[in-house]
Amino acid sequence: MRNHKPDNEMEAVNTNEINYFSVKKELDSLIKETTELESLVSYTFGKNEFNLQIKLLEVTDEVMINIINLAKQHIENWRIHTFEKGYFSIQALNDNLFDAEGILNNLKIRGSAIYGEKQIEVTKKRNLTQSEFSLIINLIKKFTSHKADLDPLQRLEQAGCSVYRPENSQISFNDFAGYQKVKDEVKETIILPLKHPDVYDSITKATRNHFESNRPKAVLFTGPPGVGKTTIARIIAYEASMPLVYIPLENIMSAYYGESSKRLALIFDIAANSNIDGLILFLDEIDSLAPSRNEKIFEATRRMLSVLLRKIEGIESKTNYLTIGATNRKQDLDQALLSRFDTILEFPLPDIDDIANILKLYAKHLNKDENLKLAEKLKGYSPRAIKDICRRAERSQAREMIDSGEKEVKLPGIEKYINSFSLREKI
Ligand SMILES: Nc1ncnc2c1ncn2[C@@H]1O[C@H](COP(=O)(O)OP(=O)(O)OP(=O)(O)O)[C@@H](O)[C@H]1O
Ligand SMILES: [Mg+2]
Known part of the structure; x- marks a missing residue:
């Protein structure tokens, strides 16, 4: 028995x-x-x-x-x-x-x-x-x-990321008006080191007792919604000819509930073990990992956060890898997370000159006086709102042309823009 x-x-x-x-x-x-x-x-x-x-x-x-x-x-x-x-x-x-x-x-x-x-x-x-x-x-x-x-970029896509390949992207600094200070800083502190890591390293090898890279590894973009944080990340990828891996934290949290921290670890592991020469990891809406009072969510975000803290550090050791985080709630971020970023770049709302330049992109037919007059009225609006206002003015013009059966193209005048901004929130 x-x-x-x-x-x-x-x-x-x-x-x-x-x-x-x-x-x-x-x-x-x-x-x-x-x-x-x-x-x-x-x-x-x-x-x-x-x-x-x-x-x-x-x-x-x-x-x-x-x-x-x-x-x-x-x-x-x-x-x-x-x-x-x-x-x-x-x-x-x-x-x-x-x-x-x-x-x-x-x-x-x-x-x-x-x-x-x-x-x-x-x-x-x-x-x-x-x-x-x-x-x-x-x-x-x-x-x-x-x-x-599978190629690592495909695996990252399978794991829930969107990948922007520089060869398919056409968005460059020419599409980003105004914000000269932000653009200069991006060029100097991010793009140059990504393109010429050897120059930076050769200097620090000679200046430091122990070699330590002085290139940025993790950069945080902060600023209100619609001021171009995501756009600049894509421009960096294009200008530095590197793929940008967009990691939608908010989505990962909701789509892989319970498994979200594993999913995040997987994404970083694939990136860290890939042999891609140069990669940008973009953590959008990083504030979705901000501490929460809701206990259930708290536990999930806490686990995601701890994975993130560990993994950012791991990925930093790879040459030519850059992590960019973006948030419009910097004040809510966990202190340990905040301290991981070696560079913080603030994106303010546009000033009058910026707005005038943005209008030159989206309403180039307006003359100088009209441009300035409209810019004055749009003070306090985000670039996203400005772009949207211009779009509305164009649509309203198109509708009028269709309604009246007019064949000859007529461009929207300043009054259309003024009319459409009164309908739009500032941000
Ligand atoms: N300086 C600029 N010049 C021209 N267009 C701009 C500029 N900044 C932003 N835009 C346009 O505004 C829109 C919103 O920009 P973007 O998505 O990059 O903002 P964001 O800061 O990432 O916003 P959010 O915080 O909501 O994610 C985009 O369509 C972008 O093309
Ligand atoms: Mg964004």
Whole structure:
């Protein structure tokens, strides 16, 4: 008669078998600590049955043959149960080929593209032996590496980021009017070091006792909504010819509730392990990690924050990597987070000259007097609001032309702009 064992523990009958706890420990450290594997590999180890699943991209004949070959490297004898299009099943035989006893309890591998997800499934009705376990580890390593084959920017996109590739972006300093001080500072403290890191490092190598980079690694953009923080980040990417990875913190928090800190860690890990030469990570709405009084949200943001603090530091060691954070609630940010940024760039609301220059971009047909007159009235408005006001004036003009059946193009006069700004909030 068999002893009663706790539910999760199977009886080890021969010395080759590894006990439940060591299998679990090793699998957990492989799967749970590699954030990306967690979405691909899952297993259960219940009473009298071990079951593991690996999600695949495809189950072709070639994949099936590869699995069988790998299986044979670890366990000599197998019988092929089924091998047909999109489905196969193999079972390990006993060491003595003619001994069929208990064979149904042996290790079984199935690959399937037919039922639900494409996957490999490994099952065994007893504890695993050492060679079975190394087969499983190798299956996991071999059949999850397709993730690593994707280009890191695609993986970042898969993980929920938007990626702006400089070759597809046409937004440059010419599209950003006024704000000369901000632009000069961006050029000098951010773009130049990104483009010529070696020059900066060669100086500090000679001036410092211990070498330490003096290039900015993490920059914070602060200022009210609509003053161009996101736009400048994209301009930096374009001017420095680097991809910009847009990390939507707010979205991550809501879409991956409970998993959000893991998701954030995954994003930083992919970026840190990529060999891209130059990358900008843009953390928009970083104030969504501000401490909250709501306890549930508090716990989630606290975990995200601690991941962020650790990971920003890790990514800083990569040459030519820059983290940019943006917020319009700097005063609410966690102090530890705030201190991670070595440069803080304030974006004020535009002054009269800035507004006049912005109007030259969005209402270039107005003459100098009209431009100044309108600029005067738009004091206190954000560039986003100004752009929107110009858009409204154009639409209203277009509607009038359509209504009147007028064919000749007539441009909106200053009164249209004045009329449309009275309808718009300042920010
Ligand atoms: N200096 C500028 N010249 C021309 N257009 C500008 C300027 N600043 C901002 N804009 C325009 O205003 C709009 C809003 O800018 P942006 O999204 O960069 O603001 P933001 O500071 O990131 O706002 P938020 O805090 O809401 O995220 C964009 O369409 C951008 O093109
Ligand atoms: Mg923005």
